[in-house]
Amino acid sequence: MARKIQTPSLSKYTINLTANARNNPDDYKVIGRDKEIAQVIFNLSRKTKNNPILLGEAGVGKTAIVDGLARLIALNQVGEKLKNKQIRVLQIATLGQQDVVRKMLNIIKECKQTKGRNILFIDEIHTIMGADTSNGAMDLGDVLKPAMARGEIQLIGATTFDEYDKFIEKDPALERRFQQIVVNEPSRDDAVKVLFGIRDNYEKFHHLVYTDEAVEACVDLSLRYIGDRQLPDKAIDLLDQAGSIAATKGQEIIDVKDIALVLQDMKGIPVTNILKNDNSRLKNLDKKLAKVVKGQAEAIKTVTDAVTIAKAGLQDPTKPISSFLFLGTTGVGKTALTLAMTEVIFDSTDNLIRIDMSEFSERESLDRFQDLLTVQVKRKPYCIILLDEIEKACTAVHDRLLQVLDAGILRDKRGRSTSFKNTIIIMTTNLGAELIVDNQIYEANTAEKFLNLTPNEIARKQDAFKKEVNMELTNIFRPEFVNRIEHKVIFNMLTRDIIKQIAYNNLATLSDRMAVHGFKLLYEDDLIDYLADIGTDVLNGARPLARCIEEEVSAPVAMYIMRLSDDPTNNIHTLKATVVGEKLGGQLQSHLKGSRKVKFTGIIDD
Structure with a gap:
């Protein structure tokens, strides 16, 4: 009988995830990540470059994918190559501050001795870079590279895109040892499935019941009000926090209001605002806007009609809620109408993203503009975007915005997409101001003649004027950019x-x-x-x-x-x-x- 190989370093510094999953398989069940788990299995089963690295924003479920894999191994639901493998979780911090390299070399030695039976999982794997570099010592990346190259160890890594770019990508020898698996944030519907899948575990833990509406509210309200975090993590936090609060009060059923109360404590938003649906928000939208913005009845009607159509679900679902170009002289209410819309539609002007486009007049500013815009939209996915003085931005910025106007997304160099489908985009410009002034002064001075015109004649005059304005716009903007903007709204001068x-x-x-x-x-x-x-x-x-x-x-x-x-x-x-x-x-x-x-x-x- 073969002597059992002793692995004191693995036992001391790692957690046997497979063993834990074998003891409590229900706790390691993962919903909606079958594709990603399969990719990990395929990569681990390769002859070379068989070290997958999971890349995704914090909270999208990278660790859960490894949990799901450990469960499949524990239940013997994987192929022969992964049968009886043990996934060992290594937190770099557990190695301490002293002799880190020696400890890692011992872990590698034990992995080699067990002939690949143990697979290391290092979450936040970027932390291996720079560990134990005091007094000129090498970091853990230098220790792992030769072991990975020789196939002495197999590991799964996980980190965010930013940390990967900052640490791993800068070391080409380490980078090429990994196979990237991108973990995107789940859609709203997929996140709902995840929460329904784990609801039973949280009900047992808190000894209460979540209504179906409460579970869906965790996703929908976290999407609207927690923009700086990702699904499903932020929705699960609402689910758990609501359960914790209710359990301490002896409450047995959690409904939508309980989820809203958690958000109220978290964000300071009144429950009445959180529970208000879009129908009540948009009721009498035109009258609410007219109380604030004076003398712009036509502009208010255009905005109200467009938003109402979109909220009724009749707009193109692949694009932003709506897009506008506000034209007119200074001080006529373009910004005031934008602020009023934000207040009425989103309950607060905090949901306004305002960007001065004069800061992006040079082509070199394109990446800075995209980073600024996407970061803010990720934090506030339900918002109004105000691009002030759009004509002052360079053509490259206009071209980049075509993506947003046409497809409702903006992709970065890695192919990561930011959704703009819950945004209203408003651009302001002073282009055509002289034309607008001349036309309105002319109409004021010839008001009596206009009274004798038929409706068709008035419509023809208005169409002719709009064509003049459009021609003025295409002197600065590309025609395809102008045509992508759904509504050009001309503001009246103020009498x-x-x-x-x-x-x-x-x-x-x-x-x-x-x-x-x-x-x-x-x-x-x-x-x-x-x-x-x-x-x-x-x-x-x-x-x-x-x-x-x-x-x-x-x-x-x-x-x-x-x-x-x-x-x-x-x-x-x-x-x-x-x-x-x-x-x-x-x-x-x-x-x-x-x-x-x-x-x-x-x-x-x-």
């Missing part, structure tokens, strides 16, 4: 009447901020008229008005609040704004304030 409406909104916002500090602002129409007189500028939109309100109202009010708040005997918490003085030059000279100014009077508390 004095619209400026008055905006002034009402801005003063209401100021009043709300004052109320937080215990103060109140009273004013009448004379203040609105005064602000409209000095703040109307058709070429610069609402920006002059914002400056006027700041100088004439906000700054003086702030001084009053600071002075009154410092007085412990203060009994004035209401300020009344009155316009005094005379206007010069009659009604048409709107920018001449004359001797007028805003006077503030404190009203003693009742």
Whole structure:
């Protein structure tokens, strides 16, 4: 009878995953990774280069694939070449800080003595690079390379793309010993299958029941609100955390609200917002936007129609929710409409990704732009992307965006794709501003003639104008880029009447901020008229008005609040704004304030 080979180093520094799987096979069951497990088996069964390395983002399930393989080996459900193999998990940290190379050499020696019966699994395998390099000693990568080259050991590695690029790829001799297996994040439907597959284990552990709706909510809500992590890990965390909380309370059933409460604690998002579905969010979308954005009824209608169609599932599912190019002069509400859309559709402006495209005017900035965009979209997959002043970006950036507009994805050099299918893309430009100004001034001056036109004649004039704008765009952008943008939205210039409406909104916002500090602002129409007189500028939109309100109202009010708040005997918490003085030059000279100014009077508390 052959003497049993002793493996003290393997016993001390590794965990026998196959033995664990044999004792508890249900704990090692893996859902939806049959393809990847099969690839690992094929690679391990090769004569040469039989060391697979699993590459994928943290949380996608790389370790689970090895768990699944260990279970198949334990249940004798693999071919002859892997029969009776033992998968040994080696955490580099367990080797400690002293004599790391010697310990690794002993592990390699024991693997060799057992004639390939043991397969090492090193998670975060990039940590072998640089280990024990003090005093000029070699790292573990140098130790493993000759053993792998001679076929003395077999190992499975796992790491992220970034760590692979940073450590493994820089050592070509080590890199060519591995066979790459890419582990992508599972789709929403696959992640749901994974959670249904493991639900029973968590129910037994927490002694409760998850409803089907709660399980699906773990996936759907983690997709919407946890953008910086991957499926299925982030969804499993919600499942487990909800179970842990419910178990401590003696709760026996977990539903969708319990999952939402976990997210509320995790992200600070109110449960009512989390549980709100898209139908309730989009109800009266046009009216909600019109409360914030004034004078842009046509733009609001275009945006509302496009988003409603998309949310009803009638848009192309391979593309972003919708794409827009906002055209118009400065200050007319392009950014304001974008912010309002984000607030209404996603409950918070935190879901807005805003990029100043003037920073990417050189071709060399292309990779930086792609990295910036994809990283942010991975963190916030449900979002609105605002590409400000798109015309200032280089043509290479425009060409890269064609991928996004056409296929709803953006691929990097490794072929990894970032999905944009839950995003709304808005680009702004000042191109064609002069054309828009001239056209709107012409229409204003010939308003009576337009009243006599038939609907068909008006439509022909509008089509002709849009063609002119399109020609202006193709002077800068490639035609294929312009044609990929679904909606070109032309914003109106702001007349004095619209400026008055905006002034009402801005003063209401100021009043709300004052109320937080215990103060109140009273004013009448004379203040609105005064602000409209000095703040109307058709070429610069609402920006002059914002400056006027700041100088004439906000700054003086702030001084009053600071002075009154410092007085412990203060009994004035209401300020009344009155316009005094005379206007010069009659009604048409709107920018001449004359001797007028805003006077503030404190009203003693009742």
